[in-house]
Amino acid sequence: MDVDTRLLRYFVAVAEEGSLTRASARLYVSQPALTKQIKQLEALLGAELFHRSRAGMSLTEAGRALAERTPALLADWDVALRRTRQAAGRAARVLRVGFLASAANEATQRIVAEFTRARPGWRADLRQAAWSNPTAGLATGDVDVALLRLPFPGQDALRVEVLFSEPRWVALPSAHPLAARDVIAFEELWDEPFVAAPVETGPWRDYWLAADERDGHPVRVGAVTDQPDDWLSAIANGYGVALAPESAARFYARPGITYRPVSGVSPTRVGVAWTPADDANPVVQDFVRCCLAVRRSDCG
Known part of the structure; x- marks a missing residue:
């Protein structure tokens, strides 16, 4: 059987x-x-x-x-x-890099370029995951390394190096009364309907609803989406507002949506993650070193 x-x-x-x-x-x-x-x-x-x-x-x-x-x-x-997939990757000289849309920013191209210099003949195959897969396939062995938003479910079982942090802003319909503000206090958003990730994502969904930063105020969910395009459409159509990384204002600009800074809510972080089994994997560790090298250059 x-x-x-x-x-x-x-x-x-x-x-x-x-x-x-x-x-x-x-x-x-x-x-x-x-x-x-x-x-x-x-x-x-x-x-x-x-x-x-x-x-x-x-x-x-x-x-x-x-x-x-x-x-x-x-x-x-x-x-x-995992070993079978890695062997296939080595034979093809391909490193599978998972990422969530909001975790890949301007630094990603420089990381890939640095990796290509460190590993001539190798290619970093970037694979975008849905928000219902917060480890971008790393936990299931579908990728070798991942660029992820922290915190995420299962983080304690993986190796993680933080690369940078950025404020959480709010994305809201451009016609929304708060869209004209320079900065919005988070408590002013507590009664707004939010566009949320699927309930199955648990802590990930709660983090992007800032459920622990509402002083016990209940969350109102206006729509549930799993992909960036659906998320943007729900906001533009007025089904709700949503917290987003500051960089979303650059990467996900769209007519009908306005991004504004939010006070009173913690920042978000991006990290590179891999499994403990790959601590001795030279290709994965080269990619991690490239991530850290770009981080140092940005900080310097």
């Missing part, structure tokens, strides 16, 4: 969290979708894996037997998959 490794990952998350709600936030999937996948796995195995109750999800005897072996199995598969 062949079982999709995704189903096993979902099973492990629920087993470790003991809750569909917490597991869905950890996996960045909706709770109904996670419930469906767990039932699919149980049907494939012909065994009930969890006792379900109001208190949460607890393992059955069959579930405990599976839980004892699955983490090691998945870890071995992850290592095999």
